[in-house]
Amino acid sequence: MLQIKDLTFTVENTDPGASGQKTILDRFNYTFEHGKFYGITGPNGSGKTSLAKVIMGINPVTSGRIVFEGNDITDLSITDRAKSGIAYSFQNPARFKGISFRQLLSIAAETDDESVLQKIVARVGICSLDFLEKSVDAKLSGGEIKKIELATTIARNPKLAIYDEPDTGIDLWTIGPMIDLLKKEQKNHQTTTIVVSHNKNFLEAADTILILKKGKFVYEGDLDGAIHLLTDLSTCTLPDLCEGENDVRCFR
Amino acid sequence: MLDALDKELLKTVADLEGLPKGAYNIRKNGKLLGRKISANINIETNAEGTGIIISVAPNTQNESVHIPVILSEAGLHDVVYNSFIIGENADVTIIAGCGIHCGSDKKEGHEGIHDFTVHANARMTYIEKHYAFGKGKGQRTLNPTTKVLLKQNAYAEMILEQIGGVDTAQRVNEAILEDGASLLIKENVLTEDTQIANSTNQIVLNGKDSSANLIARSVIKGDSKQDFIASMEANNKCYGHIECDAIILDNGTSDTVPSLKARHPDAELTHEASIGKIADDQLMKLMSLGLTYDEAVNHIIQGFLDRRVDV
Numbered sequence: 229m230l231q232i233k234d235l236t237f238t239v240e241n242t243d244p245g246a247s248g249q250k251t252i253l254d255r256f257n258y259t260f261e262h263g264k265f266y267g268i269t270g271p272n273g274s275g276k277t278s279l280a281k282v283i284m285g286i287n288p289v290t291s292g293r294i295v296f297e298g299n300d301i302t303d304l305s306i307t308d309r310a311k312s313g314i315a316y317s318f319q320n321p322a323r324f325k326g327i328s329f330r331q332l333l334s335i336a337a338e339t340d341d342e343s344v345l346q347k348i349v350a351r352v353g354i355c356s357l358d359f360l361e362k363s364v365d366a367k368l369s370g371g372e373i374k375k376i377e378l379a380t381t382i383a384r385n386p387k388l389a390i391y392d393e394p395d396t397g398i399d400l401w402t403i404g405p406m407i408d409l410l411k412k413e414q415k416n417h418q419t420t421t422i423v424v425s426h427n428k429n430f431l432e433a434a435d436t437i438l439i440l441k442k443g444k445f446v447y448e449g450d451l452d453g454a455i456h457l458l459t460d461l462s463t464c465t466l467p468d469l470c471e472g473e474n475d476v477r478c479f480r
Numbered sequence: 481m482l483d484a485l486d487k488e489l490l491k492t493v494a495d496l497e498g499l500p501k502g503a504y505n506i507r508k509n510g511k512l513l514g515r516k517i518s519a520n521i522n523i524e525t526n527a528e529g530t531g532i533i534i535s536v537a538p539n540t541q542n543e544s545v546h547i548p549v550i551l552s553e554a555g556l557h558d559v560v561y562n563s564f565i566i567g568e569n570a571d572v573t574i575i576a577g578c579g580i581h582c583g584s585d586k587k588e589g590h591e592g593i594h595d596f597t598v599h600a601n602a603r604m605t606y607i608e609k610h611y612a613f614g615k616g617k618g619q620r621t622l623n624p625t626t627k628v629l630l631k632q633n634a635y636a637e638m639i640l641e642q643i644g645g646v647d648t649a650q651r652v653n654e655a656i657l658e659d660g661a662s663l664l665i666k667e668n669v670l671t672e673d674t675q676i677a678n679s680t681n682q683i684v685l686n687g688k689d690s691s692a693n694l695i696a697r698s699v700i701k702g703d704s705k706q707d708f709i710a711s712m713e714a715n716n717k718c719y720g721h722i723e724c725d726a727i728i729l730d731n732g733t734s735d736t737v738p739s740l741k742a743r744h745p746d747a748e749l750t751h752e753a754s755i756g757k758i759a760d761d762q763l764m765k766l767m768s769l770g771l772t773y774d775e776a777v778n779h780i781i782q783g784f785l786d787r788r789v790d791v
């Protein structure tokens with residue numbers, strides 16, 4: 229349902245002392261299938277968020293094509309991609325001054341009918357009704373804003389939902405229900421689901437695990453087959469720079 | 481008594497459909513259009529005949545006064561001096577505001593100088609909305625001044641809005657706080673085209689345990705310009721905070737000068753100021769929910785200028 233063809237994404241290199249372009253995604257190819265649940269993981273800085281934002285249209289592609297349900301969407305705006313059924317939950321959600329959760333939800337659901345909004349909150353389950361009054365501003369806790377972010381994505385009834393580390397800041401009691409919720413959405417609405425996560429519980433829930441490293445998928449398959457790679461990755465993500473575990477310059 | 485135009489202006493500046501409940505004083509084109517007093521709220525013309533004196537009796541509870549001004553006569557520049565005396569322990573809401581309809585190319589303007597004495601333990605909510613519209617090209621000027629004296633443990637919440645159509649504005653707010661007094665000012669100003677708005681604020685915290693919070697939000701569109709000057713002076717153990725945020729769209733410009741003057745070792749003064757375009761992450765979020773760029777901008781500005789105070 230989503231084909232990524234030969235996609236390259238480069239940015240201005242902002243590393244200290246560097247100049248020119250830095251390639252984040254390198255001639256990337258992958259086809260996501262309808263109704264499946266994907267878990268994407270990989271070291272920090274490997275390009276997971278960049279990939280998600282390229283799909284949503286937030287990051288402009290440098291070259292390559294993106295085809296969604298048979299239509300080339302490479303040149304579509306964020307708005308048009310949203311309207312065609314793609315939704316993205318940000319890793320670091322925006323905070324506003326003077327916009328409440330109710331308002332965000334009503335934009336997402338395209339209605340201000342209170343009973344519809346309440347039904348969505350009930351369906352999402354992980355935030356209580358009184359959340360609707362909350363201002364989506366700097367005063368929200370890290371976990372609260374992630375719950376709101378997730379709810380606005382579900383409210384879109386997307387065909388393709390991408391959740392970027394939905395579990396950051398989420399308490400232990402909510403992780404289980406959050407996974408159940410995404411599974412339920414996948415089952416009831418055939419939502420193609422992509423979750424970016426480092427959390428084993430999320431990866432266990434996925435039909436397919438994808439490991440992204442240096443701008444390419446280095447693994448596709450089930451969790452069992454990924455375990456050795458994941459332990460490698462969790463040992464050290466900077467093997468090139470490694471000067472030994474006991475060295476004071478260990479970068480981990 | 482009220483024509484269609486009057487009604488529209490009243491609705492915009494005072495959220496009124498027809499005549500208000502409770503006490504009111506409506507001024508139109510420099511003349512009294514209607515007045516009603518209540519058992520606890522008296523309104524009378526001052527000795528000089530230049531404005532009104534509104535006296536709220538001590539212990540008055542949950543009453544309101546509407547004092548809108550409407551202007552629809554070409555070439556008129558209306559100046560009024562109004563005094564508000566809020567008695568001890570009273571709790572009152574005052575809704576002021578000025579609407580200008582400009583149908584010609586002649587200048588129209590209003591200058592309202594409002595001074596308030598809020599006596600011990602009284603609470604006052606003051607809401608003032610300024611708005612101008614009409615096809616005429618005449619310059620519309622609105623220069624509001626508020627001067628507030630808050631006595632012991634008095635509380636005032638002031639919501640000051642200029643929501644569009646005003647070509648030039650010189651806005652002045654001054655306040656003096658005695659022991660235990662508390663003040664919240666929220667000022668929202670939107671300018672566009674070549675409009676100019678200046679806001680000068682001076683808050684003096686004289687009283688022990690007094691506190692003041694000044695929150696200013698500016699939206700500066702087109703080629704308009706807004707300058708914001710705020711000074712908070714602390715002469716006792718007290719708390720003061722200035723927060724001024726401006727969103728610039730198009731080619732708007734702004735000078736923002738918050739200044740804190742601590743003249744007592746236990747004074748606690750803080751300020752936050754930001755000027756800039758709408759943050760990209762906010763726009764991206766709303767667009768990813770299906771809004772167009774322009775719709776996203778509008779939503780963000782409406783929220784930013786929302787007058788409900790969430791502090």
Ligand SMILES: Nc1ncnc2c1ncn2[C@@H]1O[C@H](COP(=O)(O)OP(=O)(O)OP(=O)(O)O)[C@@H](O)[C@H]1O
Pocket residue numbers: 239240241242252270271272273274275276277278279319
């Ligand atoms: N707009 C940008 N300008 C410059 N560099 C960028 C930009 N966007 C991403 N990068 C860089 O691209 C690399 C990949 O970033 P990305 O956010 O996609 O990683 P990630 O896999 O999501 O990491 P994490 O697990 O920490 O969320 C990083 O080195 C980051 O600094």
Ligand SMILES: [Mg+2]
Pocket residue numbers: 276277278319392
């Ligand atoms: Mg990321």
